[in-house]
Amino acid sequence: MPTEQSYIIEAEHIYAAYQDNLALEDVSFNIRKGEFWGILGPNGSGKTTLLKVILGLMKPLSGTVRVWGQTPGQLGSKRDRIGYVPQHATIDLSFPISVYDVVMLGRSRMIGLGKRPGKEDKEAVQEALKRVELSKAANRQIGQLSGGQRQRVMIARSLVTFPEILILDEPTAALDVNATQSFYEWLHKMHHNMNLTMIVVSHDVGVISRHVDTVACLNRRLVAHGIPNEVMGKETLEEMYGCDAIFFRHGEVPHMVVSTGGMPEKKND
Amino acid sequence: MIDLLQYTFMQRAFVMATVTGSLCALVGIYVILRSMSFIGAGIAHASFGGVALGLLTGINPFFTAVVFCTGTAWAIGAVSESARIREDTAVGIFFASTMAFGVLLIGFMQGYNTDLFGYIFGNILAVTSFDVWIGVVLAVIVVATIIFFFKEFLFITFDSEMARVTGLPVRLLNYLMLTLIALTIVISIKAVGIVLVSALIVTPAAAAQQLTRNFRHMLLIAVSLGIAASWIGLILSALFDIPSGATIVLTATVIFFLCSVLSPHRRHKHIQRERLEHEVIESKEKRDE
Numbered sequence: 001m002p003t004e005q006s007y008i009i010e011a012e013h014i015y016a017a018y019q020d021n022l023a024l025e026d027v028s029f030n031i032r033k034g035e036f037w038g039i040l041g042p043n044g045s046g047k048t049t050l051l052k053v054i055l056g057l058m059k060p061l062s063g064t065v066r067v068w069g070q071t072p073g074q075l076g077s078k079r080d081r082i083g084y085v086p087q088h089a090t091i092d093l094s095f096p097i098s099v100y101d102v103v104m105l106g107r108s109r110m111i112g113l114g115k116r117p118g119k120e121d122k123e124a125v126q127e128a129l130k131r132v133e134l135s136k137a138a139n140r141q142i143g144q145l146s147g148g149q150r151q152r153v154m155i156a157r158s159l160v161t162f163p164e165i166l167i168l169d170e171p172t173a174a175l176d177v178n179a180t181q182s183f184y185e186w187l188h189k190m191h192h193n194m195n196l197t198m199i200v201v202s203h204d205v206g207v208i209s210r211h212v213d214t215v216a217c218l219n220r221r222l223v224a225h226g227i228p229n230e231v232m233g234k235e236t237l238e239e240m241y242g243c244d245a246i247f248f249r250h251g252e253v254p255h256m257v258v259s260t261g262g263m264p265e266k267k268n269d
Numbered sequence: 270m271i272d273l274l275q276y277t278f279m280q281r282a283f284v285m286a287t288v289t290g291s292l293c294a295l296v297g298i299y300v301i302l303r304s305m306s307f308i309g310a311g312i313a314h315a316s317f318g319g320v321a322l323g324l325l326t327g328i329n330p331f332f333t334a335v336v337f338c339t340g341t342a343w344a345i346g347a348v349s350e351s352a353r354i355r356e357d358t359a360v361g362i363f364f365a366s367t368m369a370f371g372v373l374l375i376g377f378m379q380g381y382n383t384d385l386f387g388y389i390f391g392n393i394l395a396v397t398s399f400d401v402w403i404g405v406v407l408a409v410i411v412v413a414t415i416i417f418f419f420k421e422f423l424f425i426t427f428d429s430e431m432a433r434v435t436g437l438p439v440r441l442l443n444y445l446m447l448t449l450i451a452l453t454i455v456i457s458i459k460a461v462g463i464v465l466v467s468a469l470i471v472t473p474a475a476a477a478q479q480l481t482r483n484f485r486h487m488l489l490i491a492v493s494l495g496i497a498a499s500w501i502g503l504i505l506s507a508l509f510d511i512p513s514g515a516t517i518v519l520t521a522t523v524i525f526f527l528c529s530v531l532s533p534h535r536r537h538k539h540i541q542r543e544r545l546e547h548e549v550i551e552s553k554e555k556r557d558e
Contacts, residue, residue: 055434057434079436084434086431086434091428092302092427094478094482095302095427096302096482096483096486096487097423097427097479097484098483098484101423101484102427103425104420105420105423105427105428105431105432105435106435108420108421108424108432108435108437109435109436109437111420113418113421113437113438114417114418114421116420117420119363141483143482157431172334207513227425
């Protein structure tokens with residue numbers, strides 16, 4: 001069917017467990033090529049589990065995920081066309097490795113076991129560094145970069161296989177408010193320039209919804225999904241976070257969410 | 270000094286010092302960067318059981334130690350794969366039980382065995398040509414494996430989770446690395462001893478880490494320092510007739526402290542601290558104005 005073919009990722013009735021708990025319950029959605037999705041939800045809402053199911057790192061208890069019409073097991077070398085940037089809270093900053101070498105690690109599987117990087121691989125690394133605007137930092141040790149720059153190195157490591165889909169798990173978890181803001185602006189720009197299909201997971205409701213095309217609000221179930229300013233109503237946020245919330249609006253989308261423990265209140269600028 | 274080199278035992282000792290010094294330092298880089306120091310010590314102590322078994326049965330203790338160390342290394346790897354038991358707990362269990370096994374076997378032996386003392390504390394002047402040959406052959410295998418899997422080992426050391434996601438055979442590479450550590454330890458116990466070998470693995474690598482933040486440089490520096498410590502230790506022990514294993518390890522320790530004093534990271538921190546102190550003073554002056 002022509003409509004289904006235009007979807008790059010299709011998830012149908014996914015149920016999945018994390019350790020002994022049901023983390024995802026009947027989650028279905030379709031993502032089109034070139035879309036920028038934000039998956040939002042509180043901690044423990046199954047966001048990372050969902051990413052792992054999409055990537056084929058975790059098998060769902062029930063339901064299917066298809067990427068380019070194939071299940072993760074059928075993907076084979078197409079797997080390199082999905083870039084993944086995991087949560088990186090615990091990277092050893094004193095590790096003696098340069099930015100260039102970190103990015104080169106991303107090509108390990110393509111280069112092959114026991115083989116040395118060729119000209120093509122070196123060019124790919126340069127290209128990826130250029131994309132994340134870190135060409136000048138190539139020889140610096142990873143710990144000498146700022147948090148935002150380090151996150152861009154991790155993105156370069158996923159871009160080095162020239163993926164069509166890029167999946168980021170809490171990319172701004174270690175960044176302060178200003179760095180988060182400029183990181184998303186940069187990400188938004190990169191999405192446009194590279195024609196990537198992008199999925200970003202975050203618990204940061206405010207910033208992300210201003211930069212993505214579609215938000216999916218997750219709290220084990222998919223509470224809502226659609227265009228940010230249509231989806232991000234008070235009811236959705238309450239259902240997602242399981243509590244009343246104040247949220248400020250700057251323009252169309254909510255800017256900040258503060259749980260108030262049972263004091264419903266709403267402010268508009 | 271030159272006179273000493275005319276003796277065959279001294280020539281063998283120098284070859285052995287070079288092999289153990291370089292090999293321990295090379296493997297040590299991965300051991301310290303993966304926070305596996307305790308695993309190194311655990312595997313080394315496991316060789317005690319292997320050596321005792323060899324001495325009791327009359328089989329060359331080298332072979333029984335290889336089997337014992339590799340087996341223990343794999344067992345630690347297997348147990349720590351299960352989420353229920355932490356890696357250091359697994360090491361703690363095997364560390365003591367393999368030692369206990371060795372002590373039990375020695376109990377069965379008639380009289381006191383002087384060879385055993387050599388294995389525990391090391392005697393590089395007493396290595397046989399068999400020890401040297403097997404050491405050289407295994408060292409070549411270990412080094413070749415590390416060169417072959419250079420980028421894979423770097424990946425699992427830096428970010429093993431991501432290496433797995435990328436599709437590298439991380440489990441297999443982990444076991445391979447444990448095997449290399451085990452082989453390195455068995456090659457080295459004759460020279461520096463069961464109790465001291467883990468120091469020769471950790472110390473030169475740690476010293477090199479004080480001097481550079483470049484992985485390839487760190488490898489070269491660690492290997493050079495490992496060889497230097499072994500040679501200096503060997504010469505001192507021959508000149509003053511003092512225990513070789515202990516002398517080599519203490520030389521490595523002195524080198525480590527020298528490197529940490531000379532460390533550019535330390536200087537860098539010092540400069541940053543000074544800059545901050547200046548800022549505080551300036552801010553206070555502004556406030557007082």
